[in-house]
Amino acid sequence: MNLTIGSDHRGYRVKQKIVDFLNGNGHHCNDVGTNSDQSVDYPDIAQAVSRDVCAGSSDRGILICGTGIGMAIAANKYPGVRAA
Template identity: 40%
Template sequence: MTDTLANPTPLRIAIGGDHAGFPLKKMIVERFGNVADSLVDCGTASEASCDYPDFAIAVAKELLSGRADKGVIVCGSGVGVSVAANKIAGIRAAICHDTYSAHQGVEHDDMNVLCIGGRVIGPELAFEIVAAFLNAKYTPEDRHARRLEKVIAIEKNGI
């Protein structure tokens, strides 16, 4: 069921999006706001033109401060928010428009921000993708941990 979170651990979600993502973000908030332990809406509050990096930053701040466990950011395509979010140390964001990538990104890569395109997918698929992301847990098998350590080293040291 897409509006149920199977994760027994308390889950705090931060969500944000620009004007192009606003309609879908609003539907996600309505769908998951009552099943998460907390859901912080980082804006925007309308379809008035605004800039997607602002919402990537707002969601990232919630995660990095420890006030949220996972983040969801919605823009028109999902590309802009993914690019912006991945510039922030400690954020591992990816565009996912299918359920497999949404849960596998968490399980193998410790993805902490889901990026989706409000102009790319419809609400029912988005609900399934968000549920797959929120229900997934990182599985620190040796190969996953080794690869994540390399990603963190790139983030820290550059190339």
């Protein structure tokens, strides 16, 4: 399965573990960031993941942040995306 995954700085370490797990189990992960635990704006990451999913570049998207609420709100602004 093709997946796009992204996190803000608060989810960076968890994202890395998820990417390693999924890649090790035969999935392809397009990691759109962030690439460190330096502060980033979560809407930018949600936008990148949502655009990939809307464009059909990925079968699914995974968004990770401190609570999940901000990412879900930002992603749900895109037609065809349902984040919870």
